Amino acid sequence: MNERGRRFWILAGIFTLFALFLYGPMFAIVALSFQGPEGGLVFPMRGLSTYWFSELWKGVGVVDIWAAFGRSLRLGAIVSGLTLLICVPAALAYRIGFRGASLLFYTVIASLIMPSIVVSLGIGLEFRLMDDEIREFVANHETSAGLFTSALGAHLTWTLPFGLLILLAAFNRFDRRYEEAARDLGASPGQTLWLVILPIIAPSLIGIALFGFTLSWDEIARTSQALGGRNTLPLELRGLTQTVTTPAIYALGTMTTAVSLVVIGISLALITLVRRKRVRH
Structure with a gap:
């Protein structure tokens, strides 16, 4: 074996071990979720069926899984849309430049550095203090914290920095000659x-929407102290790991993973269509 071949197989072996370490637990959970009625939480598998998915459909104990599923789905969709709506004008502002741009940029990026649980605690405390002030005027007020208030804000502190970084990278590669050509042809700034x-950076926009949804879909730490009374699906899943002792918990994990894969697949398909349409034109 020559030197090049030896290096190749060593690196291939390291990559294989890394891939097994990264994806092995997920494959194990998926496999164990397809056991028969006598299945347990560990290998070897006992039978092969979709029994535990049917049990999951009936419900897991006192937890309303499908309500939590719907809450996470709605929250993820709103976070995805807001991330796009906020990041696009923000990135356009950075293209033009404005006073304090560097300070604002580092303030936004700092959210990625701060521990997630600290962000969650801070947002939860802020809403509790705000509720105390509201109760001075509204006697029956319970809490302002909830899915589309405190939890939404907590998730946006996670998704907005990613969205802004993606768009800044896209605009860094953007050829301004396209804009100049549009202006020469009489296009207004809005038409340009x-x-x-927007059509040129469409793949990046789809990527931002994907990031927004998937980051919100499986977020736990930033939600834990800022949610209010009703849990999202990841929080319910974390709680069930302490009480459910059947492969139904694996079936739930498989379903949540499947949703993420479907969203990723749709996003990749849209990016491919956008690129093909651009090539044709």
Whole structure:
């Protein structure tokens, strides 16, 4: 075996071990979720069926899994949309430049550095203090914290920095000659944005929407102290790991993973369609 071949197989072996370490637990959970009625939480598998998925459909104990599923789905969709709506004008502002841009950029990125649980505690405390003030005027007020208030804000502190970084990278590679050509042809700034800039960066926009949804879909730490009375699916799943002792918990994990894979697949398909359409034109 020559030197090049030896290096290749060593690196291939390291990569294989890394892939097994990274994805092995997920494959194990998926496999164990397809056991028969006598299945347990560990290998070897006992039978092969979709029994535990049918049990999951009936419900897991006193927890309303499908309500939590719907809450996470709605929250993820709103986070995805808001991340796009906020990041696009923010990135366009950075293209133009404004006073305090560097300070604002580092303030936004600091959210990625701060421990997630600290962010969650801070948001939860902020809403509790706000509730105390509201109770001074509204006697029956319970809490302002909830799925689309405190939890939404907590998730946006996680998704907005990623979205802004993606768009700044996209605009860094953007060829301004397309804009100049549009202006030479008489396009207004609005037409240039809508007909030239946004179609060119469309794959990045799809990527931001994907990031927004998936980061919200499986977020636990930033939600734990800032949610209010009703849990999202990841929080319910974490709680069930302490009480459920059947492969139904694996079936739930498989379903949540499947949702993420479906969203990723749709996003990749949209990116492919956008690129093909651009090549044809």
